[in-house]
Ligand SMILES: NC(=O)C1=CN([C@@H]2O[C@H](COP(=O)(O)OP(=O)(O)OC[C@H]3O[C@@H](n4cnc5c(N)ncnc54)[C@H](O)[C@@H]3O)[C@@H](O)[C@H]2O)C=CC1
Ligand SMILES: O=C(CO)COP(=O)(O)O
């Protein structure tokens with residue numbers, strides 16, 4: 398008897414384009430949401446976009462509340478839940494980079510409230526995913542949550558953000574190559590469930606982004622358009638999979654370790670990009686595809702080595718050799734990479750040993 402079932406949660410409305418920040422309230426109306434919104438944001442995004450979103454509701458006679466989160470943590474999720482309770486909020490709007498959107502997503506899920514995602518940076522593929530990524534002690538949780546009901550991505554706002562945020566989003570997408578390889582490996586060796594559709598979508602998203610690298614340039618609003626579409630597509634792959642597997646493998650574990658070893662030094666997307674050069678080498682060896690991964694990062698203006706991340710060689714190696722411990726997710730790191738092997742991989746690929 399065939400008893401398999403799945404439940405794929407996807408956003409209903411994806412609104413992308415020039416000036417769409419001014420249409421957040423319209424997007425909310427289109428979802429038949431009413432009542433008081435709680436805006437969940439971080440300091441810079443609040444100034445850049447939060448106030449403008451609040452004004453749209455005020456003009457319609459609704460007084461939105463705002464809570465500002467400083468970090469991605471379970472404490473911040475609780476802060477948002479408490480703020481939603483105090484404000485008697487009817488739905489949440491996450492405004493900012495990956496951290497406030499993740500926190501808003503998880504709080505909305507806990508409270509059974511709808512969420513609208515308003516990214517202010519094209520820096521990560523969590524803008525529509527049904528996941529929240531949060532560190533806790535020695536581990537890093539990838540928490541299931543309802544995806545946003547709508548995402549409103551204003552290309553004018555995103556292209557005015559510091560360019561490094563956009564190159565971080567590109568690198569988060571490039572890392573899909575190795576994430577999919579890790580997922581396939583875990584499927585072969587550990588019988589982890591694999592979705593051909595999610596794997597193919599994730600990989601194709603990376604390929605299409607790299608093919609369009611020539612159109613992704615600082616100051617070009619079309620760049621934000623191309624990158625956002627890739628971020629949405631990658632987030633949908635995660636929703637289809639019901640896991641972050643299509644977009645998060647060993648390179649993400651290494652990046653999560655870097656967040657602990659060298660907090661606040663480099664952007665998530667940049668870290669996963671550099672780490673994927675090394676994990677691609679571990680997958681396919683000296684003559685393998687690590688050069689293509691590095692070239693793709695370079696063509697999109699993302700860092701390709703530890704020095705560009707601002708991370709010391711020793712710290713990078715520590716992250717590689719300890720990354721397997723932080724999550725029960727089988728990857729090319731297996732049960733751990735020996736220090737000499739890590740050094741060899743990072744040196745051959747030019748990730749460490751630079752100036
Ligand atoms: N849930 C998921 O599926 C995913 C979650 N993530 C998570 O997202 C986080 C990384 O996202 P980031 O955006 O890099 O972090 P972030 O939210 O800390 O933003 C990075 C910086 O950019 C600033 N910023 C945002 N918009 C700006 C603008 N328009 N102009 C100037 N500055 C602006 C922020 O204030 C912050 O200082 C990590 O915690 C990562 O684990 C990443 C990918 C997928
Ligand atoms: O960053 C991610 C995908 O780009 C997801 O990260 P997690 O695996 O920690 O949820």
Ligand SMILES: [Zn+2]
Pocket residue numbers: 521522569644645649665666669
């Ligand atoms: Zn990521």
